[in-house]
Amino acid sequence: MKRLFITLPVLSLLAAPVLAQQAAPSSDAAEPRPTTVQDACIFVAKNMLMVKDLKVGVVQAFPELDPPGARLTYSTRMDSEPQDISDEIECQFEPGAEPLQVTRFCMDRTCYAANSEEPEERRRFEEVRALMQRLD
Numbered sequence: 001m002k003r004l005f006i007t008l009p010v011l012s013l014l015a016a017p018v019l020a021q022q023a024a025p026s027s028d029a030a031e032p033r034p035t036t037v038q039d040a041c042i043f044v045a046k047n048m049l050m051v052k053d054l055k056v057g058v059v060q061a062f063p064e065l066d067p068p069g070a071r072l073t074y075s076t077r078m079d080s081e082p083q084d085i086s087d088e089i090e091c092q093f094e095p096g097a098e099p100l101q102v103t104r105f106c107m108d109r110t111c112y113a114a115n116s117e118e119p120e121e122r123r124r125f126e127e128v129r130a131l132m133q134r135l136d
Contacts, residue, residue, distance in 0.1 A: 041091035057085030
C-alpha cells in the first residue's frame with residue numbers, strides 16, 4: 001500500500017501537463033490562415049485582445065504598399081453601433097512573405113515590433129507572431 005501512495009503523486013505530476021493541454025484548447029486551433037492583410041490584422045487584434053470575436057468597423061487595406069498593411073476600427077462588443085466602433089489597430093506585414101508575417105502593429109497609441117524599446121512590447125509582438133506561425 002505504501003508503494004501506491006508514492007506512485008500516484010508521481011504519476012499525477014507526470015500526467016498534469018498532458019491533462020492541462022487537453023483541457024485548454026488552443027485559441028488558434030479553429031482559425032484559418034489569414035490570406036489578406038485585412039484578415040491578418042483582424043487575427044492580430046483578436047489575439048492581442050484575447051477575444052474570439054471582434055466587430056469590425058471601417059477597414060483600410062493596403063496590400064500593394066511596401067510594406068503591405070491595414071488599418072481598421074473594431075469593438076469587442078458585438079452589439080456596438082457603427083458610430084461607437086472607435087478602437088483602432090494598424091498592422092504592417094513582411095513584403096512578399098507567404099504566408100503573411102506581421103512586422104509591426106499599433107493599438108491604443110502603443111506600437112509593438114521586434115525592435116520595440118520596452119521588453120513587454122517586444123514580448124507581446126513575439127507572442128502574436130508565434131501564434132501566426134502556428135496556423136496551418
